[in-house]
Amino acid sequence: MKIGYFGPAGTFTEEAASTLRGEMVPYDTIPEVFEAVHTGEVDLGVVPIENSIEGSVGVTLDLLAHQYLLKIRGEIILPINHNLLINPEAELGDVEIVYSHYQPLSQCRMFLEKRGVRTQAARSTAAAAEMILGDMKAAAIGTKRAAQLYGLKIAEEDIQDHKNNMTRFVVIDQEDHSPTGKDKTSVVLCLSKDRPGGLYDILGEFASENINLTKIESRPSKEKLGSYIFFVDMEGHHRDIKIMNVINRIQSKVGYIKILGSYPQEGDD
Template identity: 55%
Template sequence: MKPISFLGPKGTYTHEAASTISDNLISYCTIPAVLDSVTNGECDKGVVPIENSIEGAVSQTLDLFVHKHDLKICDEIILPINHNLVVNKEVKLDEIKDVYSHSQALGQCQGFINENNFQPHFAISTANAVKSIIGNNSSAAIGNKKAAELYDMEILISNIQDVSNNETRFVVVSNEDHEPTGNDKTSIAFSLYEDNPGALYKILEIFYKAHVNLTKIESRPSKEGLGDYIFFLDFYGHRKEEKIHEILSQVEKTTATLKILGSYPIFSY
């Protein structure tokens, strides 16, 4: 069986998310590389981040779905993001002067960093941050449990993030989406006709009249001109259900472009 690709390196939160669905994993250094690995057949599936409860959408993932790839979302994984202060073994808190991590992790732990008067330093990933401090007892890294285990390091303090309900949503992509399970979600992307007042309202009204709940609405520049946007919607239901099929038919008639990104089971904690 072919491996599942994920945004690496090993020890990242995406690695942790991917580990919940398979042990046969291979890391790629960028989101485009992960998606390419599925498109060209190197991997059966890929796992990439799509949004964080604090930082918002991962714009690169959204843009690639629209502008480059015809892959489908076949599953989602929602991972609680618990940041930890990772150190070399037997290092004490008062020995630490510098802390390394990915920019998002540093931002999400700013209160803890300030409270302890640490000097923050950027790393390309939380896993690389942990790797970079090996043997340096005056430095710590912010990372997850998997990275600490991978590099034989120690978690000095757990859950140091400023906001306790920090979660990241990852999507699993494949060449086909998931068959209906009865508890599903569908993701779409669409653009509107120019100079059409109330166009977005007309789209949302279709869902309102059908009593279908939206779980997400997001917009991104279309890259075709200032003020021109692509809209992303997630909503309950599977594209193969008769009700959802009819909704999508109406949306297609009302939009300039419509792309179905996939239907997949709603993540259960």
Template identity: 45%
Template sequence: MNNTRISFLGPSGTYSEQAAQMWCDDCQLLSVDSIPSVAKAVTDGRSDIGIVPIENSIEGGVTFTLDLLIHDSDLSICGEIVVPINHNLMSKNALSFSEIKTVYSHPQSLGQCREFLNQNLPNANLIASLSNSAAVEEMMNTSDNSAAISSGQAAKIYGAKILMKNVEDRSNNETRFVVLGKLDHPKTGNDKTSLCFEFQGDQPGILSESLTEFASRNINLVKIESRPNKKNLGRYVFLVDIEGHRTDEKVNLSIEALSKKVAMIKILGSYPKFI
């Protein structure tokens, strides 16, 4: 058995556990109850790496993870993996849609199944759970008129009956997970670097002008999004993914040039590209 220890958002049966198993099928897995706890396990030395969801093809960025990376953790992204997501509607017993009064699931999953829920269960009370597997546990311990949206693996683990498979709104539903560790991954030649930055003030063209530091060096910008800076309304931290490793000369030069134009910059990690 591999001695590497991986923390993930549990309990058993979550898509995070699937991502951890895809990353390493014989590692030691440590289930924790929140995304911040995944990172804390690495920081405290209880795990060597942690795996957390960072974006979904339907719902976009996972804000818990983005805010953790920006504000609350000094860990580095050292890898990424993409997991196909197939949601299932399940209950303790066979129920018709009209009998279902409550649906439990993770907020991201509820969002990924919004159209299905609106069309088929418009009057159901939607309850947010800490994870998809936690949703099944809650559902199994409540009334007979409850259901949950979760993975097929979770249904097997907790003995739930699947009422309908593939209830996600888009058939190509995927979630990108990142691997958190204390160090970057060494350069491979097919890498990606993630970073975040914030401007001192707001002025016309400041963002586009700053991003030319990448374009002028022929560095491909593969992702950009923003999060509130948590200090001032209307002020944002920008997160970008670029192609290349932070040790590449042109990547290093672009980051140095960008750092002179911003009030804060933080390199979140360099790692091999999964896609």
């Protein structure tokens, strides 16, 4: 079993992927992970989809909705603790610039503003750790594993602005998961036309079957300004009779609906 993940080694995505059994294969970008699963280069892919502070990862949603027929097979929810990494010989007061992926930079905004440092986005937290090697005036926001991999020291721990910081990762595959009895289903849909109460009408169909929606989010459809698609997560499996009934009933009320996958539900959203 080969597991592709948004790398390199030392990222939170690697930590999430390591909960699965298999050979770990890092990729530089999220689209590369999708393409590797699509072509069969790897068996599964692990990518971030949502953070409790910064919200959804747009590129993951767009790839699922528009570019690939891959399915969500699982989800992994990981507590996120950010650390400020510096060179062993450096001191905290020496730091003038901090590198990291844009998400950690956003999640540690108040800490960084208080320090009065400049920030620079990097491809990943691990890439940021590598970039600061030998630079006494630079720091990186990254994982403890990244500190070990690159020989850095942790100047400060848990620097995120909000302590209840969680990231949800999804496992992508050619097929989704068989029913387990405690599942979640993700779909994306587009209204057939812009009319008052259109979304309310569709959501009412789920309520009529007592289906609990755990998430609903709109994103631009990429067709024209003001046109949106909706991502919906619900409790249950798409093979459940009541979910099948709802999807059948709303077919005529939407421009399209795409099942992104059903998978075992982990933890509480």
